[in-house]
Structures are given as structure tokens and as C-alpha cells.
Amino acid sequence: xxxxxxxxxxxxxxxxxxxxxxxxxxxxxxxxxxxxxxxxxxxxxxxxxxxxxxxxxxxxxxxxxxxxxxxxxxxxxxxxxxxxxxxxxxxxxxxxxxxxxxxxxxxxxxxxxxxxxxxxxxxxxxxxxxxxxxxxxxxxxxxxxxxxxxxxxxxxxxxxxxxxxxxxxxxxxxxxxxx
Numbered sequence: 001x002x003x004x005x006x007x008x009x010x011x012x013x014x015x016x017x018x019x020x021x022x023x024x025x026x027x028x029x030x031x032x033x034x035x036x037x038x039x040x041x042x043x044x045x046x047x048x049x050x051x052x053x054x055x056x057x058x059x060x061x062x063x064x065x066x067x068x069x070x071x072x073x074x075x076x077x078x079x080x081x082x083x084x085x086x087x088x089x090x091x092x093x094x095x096x097x098x099x100x101x102x103x104x105x106x107x108x109x110x111x112x113x114x115x116x117x118x119x120x121x122x123x124x125x126x127x128x129x130x131x132x133x134x135x136x137x138x139x140x141x142x143x144x145x146x147x148x149x150x151x152x153x154x155x156x157x158x159x160x161x162x163x164x165x166x167x168x169x170x171x172x173x174x175x176x177x178x179x
Contacts (some may be wrong), residue, residue, distance in 0.1 A: 002039070002092045002121075005170055006027040008101045012058045023048035024075055024108050025064055028160030030167040036174045038167065042085045043160040044077035045072035050111075057069055062157045064123050076112045079105075093179055094119065097141045097166050098126040123179050125170060132176050144169055170171060 006029035010022040016017035029042040029168075044066045053142055054066050072078065086092055102122045130138045141162060145152045152170045154161025 001034045002090050003034075003095050003170065004086055004089070004092055005030045005032060005095045005163050005167045006042075006101060007086060007096065007127075007159040007166065008104050009062045009064060009157065009159045010104055011051055012061060013055045014057050016153060018051050021050050021107075021111070022104065023050055023111075024104060025054070025058075025062070025077075026159040027068055028158065028163040029077060029082070029085070030163050031085075032167055032171060032174075036171040038171075040085070041160070041164075042082060044078045044081065045069055046078045047072040047074050049074050063155050064158070074112075075108050076114060079112075079114060086118075088118065092121065094122045095125050095166070096122070097162070098138075098149060099124055108121065123176070123177070125166065128177055129169065129173070131178075141166060141169075149173060 007025065008024050009026040010024050011017060012022060024046045025048060026045050026057055027042065031039045035037050045064065047069050050154060051089070054064065054069060072075055094102065106116050106119055108132065126138050142152055142156060143170065145165050152165055154164060
């Protein structure tokens with residue numbers, strides 16, 4: 001079993017998005033094997049097709065530049081590369097901190113008329129962590145990283161950094177998750 005610990009960044013604005021849609025602009029993922037070892041990393045920017053110009057708010061929040069996006073490929077290309085990297089020949093489980101990332105991938109796959117049944121095997125680590133720790137409320141990843149004694153590395157609100165930090169917590173509790 002491979003655990004695909006992933007995070008997304010998407011277009012964002014203060015207020016409603018133009019054309020009513022947010023689009024993926026970065027996919028970051030860490031592949032962890034059943035022994036809790038990191039096998040590989042996936043990190044790609046995605047060029048949005050509906051709203052290709054990033055808002056100033058989005059650039060500031062994510063530290064992703066317009067040039068990063070302009071040099072990238074569109075969602076169908078990057079998502080296909082992501083799916084190839086996952087390697088559907090091996091058993092896998094997608095893991096994210098909350099349900100947003102899976103839902104955003106699903107919306108984007110539907111927008112681009114791509115297959116999406118591969119998203120069915122998803123594990124919400126945020127909800128599971130709350131249960132393991134017997135907490136009343138779900139916590140943000142950055143707070144959990146600190147509470148677990150880890151140092152948050154990388155840049156907050158960057159998909160690859162958030163995926164790598166989530167991987168630390170996931171590996172620590174590998175034997176405790178009810179997957």
C-alpha cells in the first residue's frame with residue numbers, strides 16, 4: 001500500500017472568484033510506503049484555464065508567481081502526470097488534511113471531463129487525527145505540526161510544503177490510522 005499524501009493550492013480572491021470557479025494552481029504530494037518511508041515527491045504548478053491571471057491576494061497568500069503559472073501546463077496534463085506518478089498498478093490511498101483537496105480535484109476533473117473514480121480511496125487525516133487525539137475540534141495543520149513537536153518546514157500555503165509537513169504527522173501515527 002502506498003499513501004499519497006497530497007495538498008493543493010488553488011486560485012483565490014478576496015470575495016467570489018470570477019466565473020464562480022477556483023482552479024488548481026499547484027499539486028504537491030509525498031508517496032509514503034507501508035513502512036512509513038518516503039518513496040518519492042511530486043510537485044508541479046498548474047496553469048488555470050478559466051481564470052489564468054492570479055489575483056494579488058493569491059500571489060501573496062501562496063507565494064506562487066504569475067510566471068510560475070505561465071510556465072506550467074494545464075490541469076489535464078499535470079493531473080495525468082500526477083496519476084502516472086501515483087501508479088495505479090500499486091494499491092494506494094489518497095491522504096489529505098481535510099476534504100477540500102479531494103473535492104477540488106473532483107471538481108476540476110469534472111470541469112475537464114477527466115476520470116475521477118481514482119479519488120474514491122481517500123482518507124481525511126484531519127478528521128482522523130481529531131479522533132485519535134480525542135479532541136473536540138479539528139485543528140489546522142500548522143498548529144498540529146507544532147503540537148506534535150515538529151518544525152513546520154517550507155512555505156505555508158504551498159502545496160508541496162503542506163504535503164511534506166502532513167507526511168511527518170501521518171508517518172508518526174501510521175499504526176494508529178483507521179484506513
